[in-house]
Amino acid sequence: MLTEPQSAVGAYARHVNPAFVKLLGLLGYGRVFTRALDVWLWDDAGRRYLDALAGFGTFNLGHNHPRLARRLQAFLGEEAVQLSHTAPSAHAARCAKALAARVPAPLEVALFATGGAEAVEAAVKLARAATGRTGVLSCAGAFHGLGLGTLSLMDASRFREPFEPLLPGCERVPFGDVGALARALATRRHAAFIVEPIQAEHGVQTPPAGYLAEAQALCRRHGTLFVLDEIQTGLGRTGALFAHARAGVVPDALVLGKALGGGVAPVAVTLTSAAIHGRAFGTLRRFDLHGSTFAGYALGCAAALETLAILDEQHLVEAAAERGAELRDGLRRRLAGHPRVAEIRGEGLLVGVELRMPAAAGGRSLGGLFGQWIALQMLECGVVCQPAAHRWDVLKLEPPLTITAGEIDDLVDTLVTVLDEYRDVPRFVADVTRRLGRQFLAGWAFP
Structure with missing residues (x-):
């Protein structure tokens, strides 16, 4: 044990989040x-x-899955290059290839991140750079993360108000309302429509039958990227590898996180097509306009690869x-x-x-x-x-x-x-x- 429980509570209250500890004491x-x-x-x-x-x-694999733990312990003994900023990373390449094999074509290019909110913001950057538009459309009741960019996509006033003004050009439509979506997209000012296949944090709300397919068709018609946030619903959570598979749709960008690192390593990803990635970042002038220090780091990629294998084999x-x-x-x-x-x-x-x-x-x-x-x-x-x-x-x-x-x-x-x-x-x-x-x-x- 790292420290005595009461000492840990006191240290957490003093150095991490005092209000959270106070809240936990409210009802015991x-x-x-x-x-x-x-x-x-x-x-x-x-x-x-x-x-x-x-x-x-x-924790889709459960806590501390023994096979994942053994793999990462062995990996740490391999003296891998954890970060490779001046050369291609073999670990990121293998992980991206494995992900591409599990998602529908033409999704084959990976923008790695260390958390879901970062990956959603990568999708926003991708869409703006690829389309030349600035607007971003999302759904009322959505939860995409607590960064400044992702908060801009949400309508929960308690989360938003202390940090406003947020990213301009962000609008929301009711979840599942095709008519409202059609009217918003018809303005042709939105780079992306970002939506969850199931709104987990709005009470596990599922959209009407056919909604995602109609949303995809509308996005195609109006030149808006169709982005699916499967951070919470992906990787088997809903009884399919990806929740959107039941709708028969293929997004322009797919965002994954949470379970991808097996509950051990923070890793997330935004998957897109070579064509869209090329429009956004495919020139020598733009190749380095997106990334972060630990994006595609070796340990995270090893965790993701083993997680995918465990999901398959078990x-x-x-x-x-x-x-x-x-x-x-x-x-x-x-x-x-x-x-x-x-x-x-x-x-x-x-x-x-x-x-x-x-x-x-x-x-x-x-x-x-x-x-x-x-x-x-x-x-x-x-x-x-x-x-x-x-x-x-x-x-x-x-x-x-x-x-x-x-x-x-x-x-x-x-x-x-x-x-x-x-x-x-x-x-x-x-x-x-x-x-x-x-x-x-x-x-x-x-x-």
Whole structure:
């Protein structure tokens, strides 16, 4: 153990994020996790938790996959050139080739990054440089990252307002509304339309059938690049290697991240065609207009290559489809007609449980508070999960793709048991009030 748990909490509160530690003490959510393996986490008291959050879709392979760990340990002993800025990198080349073999033609050129937000901003730069336009279109409810450029693509005021003004020329249309998209694109001022196949952080929202295909056709008609953000949905999460495959579309740029490094190495990528890349960066004057110090670094590429191999050889994409169906079917069967559940939706192992809670006196919604409370109750029953970032009334379940059928049954049992405790609204109000009082008397203690 690196340090004693309480010392770690104090140091984190002082040197990293004081408000976060204070928030965890508000209802008693605080835990210090000290170990992780496969679908399990352990805290400093030795308690074990099923991880149904998986780093917002980062740990598709589970935590510390043994095969990935062995490969990276061996790789570090190979004395590889980690960064190669004055010569081609064999590691980046192999990784890009492996990715190109798994995506639809003509996507074959990789712009590497170390995080999803950086990769989305690479797509924005690519589109502006390739089209000569400055506008960027995205969807209401989207989540593309918290950098200044990616915040410009989102409409969540809580995230945006402290940093405005943001990137000019960014506009949003309702997710799934073909008419609104057609009207916006008809202005022919947008370099790119950036969209998620499933809006995970807006409550696991899927678009109407045919939406992505119509969006692609509209982009082609109006000279706008069609960019798919699959940072959270890609690499098997939805029961297909890429969520957009079900729609039969081929984007002009595809953005991947999170799970690409196996939950160990930060690596992300924007994949595009040779023609588009050539228009953007294909001259001696422009070849170096995009990049970063660690883009395509050797360790990250080795992690990505091994992650892709594990996904293939352990059939984790197919497993995600099977376990996801078991999860949704189990929840729908056990929670049918439940007064606190409005809908269960999703694809593969990306599942949203929309919660229902009557408004409080004065009309203020209690749905968001209820979502956080249910996440806390799940934690205290040994399951880590969270509501969607933009929709706290939707509990998001996205465990590692390595989860077993038995563990799915346990997850379903736990959520059903927790929700059954709150069929009556007064019980919820009383329990929250009691907990707030207890934490207040304890000085908002972290554990």
